Amino acid sequence: MLSIYKVILIGVIYTAASLHAVAEDSKETLLSANKTVNLDAAKVGEAAVVAPAVDLKDIAPAPVVNPEPLAPKVKKDDGKKIQEPPTEATEDKKEKSPAPIALEEKLIILGSAVTPGTATRLAWSPNVGISGLNLPTPVLVINGKHRGQTLCLTAAIHGDELNGIEIVRRVMYDIDPKKLHGKIIGVPIVNLQGFQRASRYLPDRRDLNRFFPGDPEGSSASRIAHSLFTEVIQHCDLLIDLHTGSFRRTNLPQLRANMLDARVIKFSEGFDDIAVVHSEGNPGMLRVASLEAGIVAVTLEVGESLRLQESEVKAGVKSINALLEREDMYSRLFTWGDPEPAYYQSHWVRASHGGILLSRIELGDHVDKGDILGVITDPITNEVAKLRASHDGRIIGMAVNQVVMPGFAAYHIGIRASEETLVSEEKMEEAKANANKSKRSNSIEEIDPE
């Protein structure tokens, strides 16, 4: 019985994924009662089906390429409701006749209606490839039983950044939709093609995180960005975009946040005792485009690319769980540690020589100006160069041991600052930078791009 349901579920999921229904346009049709949704109607975007309620902890059915579309089960005895798909939620079975839920409380996304108090797996496809070979990208959706904000979690926009994928899984699979206030939408692997090739980039070597909010008539990357932005991101009130250090660097768990925006400052305060590095970001970044669209967005940087790091993953999960508590979305009755995040300005220490870099310090260490951070040895001449701390501060990012060339940005030193200093000093920096644009080349985005 269970497996039959699963087949039906797959059918429903893929039907939903093939839709182009824009929530607002289709809402009226959707919400108009006594309409029985059928596949043909769904195909032309006239309506959405109710997403199957799944326990996200259940093992997901394996992806099926071009599945046979199966008609969703229709409740013939009740023409006044959208048909409900089979549900495995045992709690629902206990309720003999659940009170009808106001349709406007359903989350209409990706052509599906997600009922309050349920979770589901949907699929997003940017439709930029060969349509027969389209690879649906999984989107996890939890519509909380109680009203509240919508938080989005995106990971692996850079396909080689793995820690965030695991963070999204752990956060979302630990949520009981019945206790959630608001909604959580998670896209664990945005750049599925990059992920499969262990590459940061899209197949055309473009960096997806430079193309938001995208353009439906633009390049392939721009179309993908536009599709994700319109179909998923525009549902969010809050966004956390998960990344790791890039190009063989590792990052202490840290937020990259635009501290010139009061909403972002308030949002960043919810992440427990995390490091917050002020950064306005570069045009085309998801968090920048989101903020411009009124979505409060930050980047959460955790660890190193191409690795899964248990302690960094745990730190990321803890920060997001703290945030859910502080935003009144999900309570675990847990006592959090130091509620104050630590704000930083930052400076990079660059390699003075080429050679083999071996570090003497670890990520997160506190250092004093002049301390030896690492040693670069020329493998042929045996010449040794010491890299020293330029400031008193904390190592918030660093290169892993490797061969470096002169000029390589090796250590990112965070210098503690108050929110106010950070912003006022940034404004001064900005004024200077505008006067001398070359100064911009030292921004963290270009050295360790999100």
Ligand SMILES: [Zn+2]
């Ligand atoms: Zn990244």
